[in-house]
Amino acid sequence: MPTADEMDVTFDPLAEGFVDSPYEQYALLRDHDPVQHSPLLHGWVVTRFDDVGRLLRDPTVSSDIHNATPTPLTEMELERLAEQRRAARTLVLMDDPDHARIRKLLADPFRPREIDKLRVRITERVADTLDRLRDTCGDERVELDLIEEFAYPLPVEIFSEMLGVPDEDHPRFRHWTQLVARSVDPVMRADEREECLAGLEAMYAYLEEVADRKRAEPGDDLMSALVHAEVDGGRLTHEELMAQLVTLYMAGHEPTASLIGLGMVALLRTPDQLARLRDEPGLLRNGVSELLRYDGPNQFVRRVLTRDTPVAGVELPAGAVVYASPASANRDPRRWGDTADQVVVDRSDAGQHLQFGAGVHACLGSHLARLQAEIAFAALLERLEDVELAGTPEHSTRMFIRGMARLPVACTIRPRST
Ligand code: HEM
Known part of the structure; x- marks a missing residue:
């Protein structure tokens, strides 16, 4: 070779x-x-399934950028974190024991049993969205952008509803989460940065008000659960709570919307697999895992080595920044065999994919994301008749989260089945 x-x-x-x-x-x-030094990222890009999984599960590997040997990128990020003091307290960037303490306090409402209680509400919201779209076109065949009209608003609405934010304020969150997501990009004009920081402040101010209200008058919602969550006598400080809420909005929004968009593109390009899911709804759960494996949003997870570590035969030094790629791992034929590059909705081990990461930082919202995607795909497959691409799907250009900017489709929207 x-x-x-x-x-x-x-x-x-x-x-x-x-x-x-x-x-x-x-x-x-x-x-x-399979482990390449990238001058662009000032770090190592790791692409094979076994290596990615091992790094994510290695307890000596850190998520805290302060442990990195400084590079221009880490310096820039440290500056950004200093600017956004509260964002720096997100559990994504922490190591144990702080990480474990905060994660325990957040965990209960995200367990499968709790998330499953949302099934009826999510199904209702998805059906309402399709009803609204149908109201504009009736039985006519229509062209629509599935990202703008369907996939993008859904996760913010669901999460806002979980928190107990009233419906009329959901559009503000959509705007704020877009700004916050943009604020993570390392290169940005000064006026854009100002706008992002102002958006973040407005979001914090709003969430603080909701938190105060729920502290005084708890309801049956996520915010009430989080402000009152207690483990071993410890609670989230106000600052910690705010940081995690913004993390949850951000961590949950783009990737869930992307999963719906990327998954639909994958199915529209493999009509036999789309037909199987439509004909056998029992396959949807596994199908969602397969769509996550085949073309999931998460391209890279960043880590810092705290000791010299061999990866794929290369000795990487302590302090090195590593970019492990779940997306590449999920297409590795060493793990998935000859069909690694194909969508196979009944692949028996699809659930072993690494899209939700692995180890102590494995995605906290995976059940929520899966449930939303399952309900969304079920509804789209049932109600979008003769759906086909109506132009080239446009992907968005962010390196870490592979997203979709536009997904034009043509279809007839069936009425809701009663
Ligand atoms: C398809 C959708 C999603 C994908 C592909 C995804 C993927 C991931 C991955 C790969 C990680 C690990 C990051 C790391 O190891 O550094 C992660 C962490 C996390 N995700 Fe997700 N996620 C999704 C949806 C969600 C949703 C809906 C929520 C909640 C509303 C959420 C909340 C979180 C949180 C809080 C963490 C940090 C966990 C920790 O550091 O302990 N995610 N996610």
Whole structure:
């Protein structure tokens, strides 16, 4: 096999075509340079399933950027975190024991049994959205952007409802979460940064008010559960609570919307698999796992090594920043065999994918995301008759979360079945 240099295998998220499909680059990296130093990221890009899983589960590997040997990117991030003091307290960037303490306080409302109680409400919201769309076109065939009209609003609405935010304020959250998500991008004009910080402040102020209200008058909602959550006599401080709420909005929004968008594209491009899911709704649960595996939003998870660590035969030094790619791992034929690049909705081990990460930081919202996706796909497959792509889907350009900016489809929207 030729070496990486002979093949010119360089991780380059700015290369033409990467945004539409990064998977060809990942395949080359896995085969020729499975742990590659990236001058662009000042860190190591790790692409094989076994290596990614091992790194995510390794308790000596840190999520705290303060442990990194400084690089221009880590310096920039530390500056950003200093600017957004509260964002720095997110559990995503913490190590145990702080991480474990905060995670325990957040965990209960996200357990499968609790999340399953939302099934009826989510089904109702999804059906309402499709009813509203049908109201505008009746039995006519229509073209619509499934991202703008369906996938993007859904997770914010569901999460806002879980928190106990009234319906009329949901659009504000949609705007704020967009700003907050943008604020993570390392390169941004000064006026944009100002706008993002102002949005973040407005979101904090609003959430503080809701938290105060629920502290005084608890209800049957997530905010009440979180302000009163207690483990071993300890509670979330006000500052910690605010940081986690913004994390939850952000962590939950883009990837869930992307999963619905990317999954629909995958199904529209493999009509036999779409037909199977439509005909056998019992396969949906497994189908969602397979769509997460095949083209999930999460491209990279960042970690910092706290001791010299061998990865795929390369000795990486303590302090190194590592970008482990669940998306690449999920297409690794060493793990998934010859069908790694195909959608197979009844793949028996699809649930072993790494889209939700692994180890102590494994996604806290995975049951919620899965439930929303299952209900959304069920409704779309049932009610969008003769659905087909009505143009080229546009992917968004963020490197860590593969998202969709536009997904034009043509279909007739069936009325709700009673
Ligand atoms: C398809 C949708 C989603 C995907 C693919 C996804 C993926 C991930 C991944 C890969 C991680 C691990 C990050 C790391 O190891 O550094 C993570 C963490 C997390 N996710 Fe998700 N996520 C999704 C939806 C959600 C939702 C709906 C919520 C909640 C509303 C959520 C909340 C969180 C939180 C709080 C963490 C941090 C956990 C920790 O650090 O202990 N996620 N997610």
